Amino acid sequence: MNQAVKTQFDALSKSLARHLKRYFAAIAGTVIALMLGFSSFFTTELGYTYVVQDTLFGTIRVFTEPGVHLKVPFFSNVYTYNQAMTLNFGNQESGEVIRATRQLNEVEVQFADTYTASIPATFRFKLSADPERIVAMHREFRSYDNLIDSLLIKNAKNVTVVTATQYTGEEFFQGGLNKFKVQLEDQLQNGLYQTERRQVEVEQTDLAAVSSTNDDGDKLEHKVQLVWKNIILQDAAGQARRLANPLESYGIQVRQVTIGRPIPEHRLDELLVKKKDLVAKRITAIQAQETARAEAKTAQLEKEIEKARAIQDAQRAKELAVISKQKEVEMERQQAELERVRKEKEQAVALLEKQTQLEVATAERDIQKANAEAATYAAKAIREKGLAEAEVAKANLMAKQSARDIYMAEIQRDIARVMYPALKETQIQMPAYYVGDGSATPVNSLDVFTSLGAMDHLKQSLQTAERTR
Incomplete structure (x- = not known):
C-alpha cells in the first residue's frame, strides 16, 4: 500500500515538474520576446539630435526630427544631444x-x-x-x-x-x-x-605714491x-x-x-571709486568755472545788449525824424502835383467843352446845310414832278381832244359798268313826275336816273315814317 502511494506521488511530482518547466519556459520566452520587441525600435523627440551606432553592422545614423525608428536589438547604442x-x-x-x-x-x-x-x-x-x-x-x-x-x-x-x-x-x-x-x-x-x-x-x-612731498594716500x-x-x-x-x-x-x-x-577686484574697484569721486569734483569745479565764466559773459552781453539797444533807439529816433521830414516833403510834393493835375484837368475840360461846342455848331451847320440842300432838291423834285405830271396831263388832254368820241364812249362804258349791276332788279315804271327844266335842252340819262333814285329814296323814307307812327 505504501509502495503504491509512493509511486503515485513520484509520478505526480514528475508531472508537476514538467508543467513548471513549461510554464517558466513560456514566461522566459515571453520576457525575451518583449525585450527583443522593445529593443528593436526607439522614439525621437523635438529639440534633440540622436546618433544611433550599430555595432553589429558598423553603421551610424543621425535623427533630428521626432518619430519612431527601428534598430538592431542589443547591438545598437543611442546617444542623445540637445x-x-x-x-x-x-x-x-x-x-x-x-x-x-x-x-x-x-x-x-x-x-x-x-x-x-x-x-x-x-x-x-x-x-x-x-x-x-x-x-x-x-x-x-x-x-x-x-x-x-x-x-x-x-x-x-x-x-x-x-x-x-x-x-x-x-x-x-x-x-x-x-x-x-x-x-x-x-x-x-x-x-x-x-x-x-x-x-x-x-x-x-x-x-x-606716498612720499616726502605727498602724505595723502x-x-x-x-x-x-x-x-x-x-x-x-x-x-x-x-x-x-x-x-x-x-x-x-x-x-x-x-x-x-x-x-x-x-x-x-578690490584694488581696481577702489581706484575706480576714487577716480569717480575725483572726476565728479573736477566736473563740479569745471561746472563752477563755466558757470562763473558764463555769468560774466552774460553780464557783458547784457551791457552790450543795453548799449546796442540805446544805439538802436537813437538810430530809430533819427530815422523816424528823417522819415517824418520825408513824409512832409512828400505830402507837399503830392499836394503840388495834385494842384497841377487839377488845373490841367480844368484846362483840358474847358478845351474839351469848347471843342464839343465847336463840333456841335459845325454839326448843326452841316445839318442845316444838308436840310437846305435837301429842301432844294425836294423842291426841284416836286417842280420836276409837277412839270412831268403837267406834261402827262397835257398829253392826256391832247389825246382826249384828238379822240373825243372815243373818250366819251369810254366814259359811257364805265358808267354802264357801275350802273347796270345796280339796276339789275329795278323795274321802270312810268314816272309820276317829270324831270326837266322846261327848256328845249334834253336831259341826259345820268340826271334822270339820279333823280329817280332820289325820289324813290324819299318815298321809302315817308313810308317808314308812317309805319312808325
Missing part, C-alpha cells in the same frame, strides 16, 4: 538664476594692466543639422556631457580670457563693455584674432604708463587675422552672448 544648449557663468537676472544646461561660476579674467575681474556671462550654442558634422562631432567627443565639458565650456572661457587681455581694467570698466561683448561674440563664432603682444602708452589715473594722479597689450593683427585688406575656430568643423553656431555686471 540641439540647443546654454552655459551660464554666474549670470543672473533680477536675482534669479537663469535656467541653463550648465550652471558655472563667473569667468575670472586678467586685463592688460594686470587688474583682474569676474565677468558673469551666458553663452547659447546650437548644433549643426548636417549629419556628417554630427557624426564627426560624435567620433570626437562620444557623449553630450563630454562635448559640453571638453569643448563648449573650455572654448567659451578661453575666448573670454583672451579677449580680456586686449583691454586695460580702466578701459573695460569705463565704457569698453559693449565693445568687449561684440568682440567676444565675434571671436567665439568666427575664431580668435591673431594678436601680437606690444607695449603701448596708456593714460591712466592711479593712486599717487588717497590722492590720484594722471600719468602715462607703458602697458603690454595684445594688438590685433590685420591682413592686406585691413581685416583681422584669425586662428582656427574649433566650433566651425562641427558646425556649432553661437546664437547668443549676454554679459552680466562685471565685478572688479
Whole structure:
C-alpha cells in the first residue's frame, strides 16, 4: 500500500515538474520576446539630435526630427544631444538664476594692466543639422556631457580670457563693455584674432605714491604708463587675422552672448571709486568755472545788449525824424502835383467843352446845310414832278381832244359798268313826275336816273315814317 502511494506521488511530482518547466519556459520566452520587441525600435523627440551606432553592422545614423525608428536589438547604442544648449557663468537676472544646461561660476579674467575681474556671462550654442558634422562631432567627443565639458565650456572661457587681455581694467570698466561683448561674440563664432603682444602708452589715473612731498594716500594722479597689450593683427585688406575656430568643423553656431555686471577686484574697484569721486569734483569745479565764466559773459552781453539797444533807439529816433521830414516833403510834393493835375484837368475840360461846342455848331451847320440842300432838291423834285405830271396831263388832254368820241364812249362804258349791276332788279315804271327844266335842252340819262333814285329814296323814307307812327 505504501509502495503504491509512493509511486503515485513520484509520478505526480514528475508531472508537476514538467508543467513548471513549461510554464517558466513560456514566461522566459515571453520576457525575451518583449525585450527583443522593445529593443528593436526607439522614439525621437523635438529639440534633440540622436546618433544611433550599430555595432553589429558598423553603421551610424543621425535623427533630428521626432518619430519612431527601428534598430538592431542589443547591438545598437543611442546617444542623445540637445540641439540647443546654454552655459551660464554666474549670470543672473533680477536675482534669479537663469535656467541653463550648465550652471558655472563667473569667468575670472586678467586685463592688460594686470587688474583682474569676474565677468558673469551666458553663452547659447546650437548644433549643426548636417549629419556628417554630427557624426564627426560624435567620433570626437562620444557623449553630450563630454562635448559640453571638453569643448563648449573650455572654448567659451578661453575666448573670454583672451579677449580680456586686449583691454586695460580702466578701459573695460569705463565704457569698453559693449565693445568687449561684440568682440567676444565675434571671436567665439568666427575664431580668435591673431594678436601680437606690444607695449603701448596708456593714460591712466592711479593712486599717487606716498612720499616726502605727498602724505595723502588717497590722492590720484594722471600719468602715462607703458602697458603690454595684445594688438590685433590685420591682413592686406585691413581685416583681422584669425586662428582656427574649433566650433566651425562641427558646425556649432553661437546664437547668443549676454554679459552680466562685471565685478572688479578690490584694488581696481577702489581706484575706480576714487577716480569717480575725483572726476565728479573736477566736473563740479569745471561746472563752477563755466558757470562763473558764463555769468560774466552774460553780464557783458547784457551791457552790450543795453548799449546796442540805446544805439538802436537813437538810430530809430533819427530815422523816424528823417522819415517824418520825408513824409512832409512828400505830402507837399503830392499836394503840388495834385494842384497841377487839377488845373490841367480844368484846362483840358474847358478845351474839351469848347471843342464839343465847336463840333456841335459845325454839326448843326452841316445839318442845316444838308436840310437846305435837301429842301432844294425836294423842291426841284416836286417842280420836276409837277412839270412831268403837267406834261402827262397835257398829253392826256391832247389825246382826249384828238379822240373825243372815243373818250366819251369810254366814259359811257364805265358808267354802264357801275350802273347796270345796280339796276339789275329795278323795274321802270312810268314816272309820276317829270324831270326837266322846261327848256328845249334834253336831259341826259345820268340826271334822270339820279333823280329817280332820289325820289324813290324819299318815298321809302315817308313810308317808314308812317309805319312808325
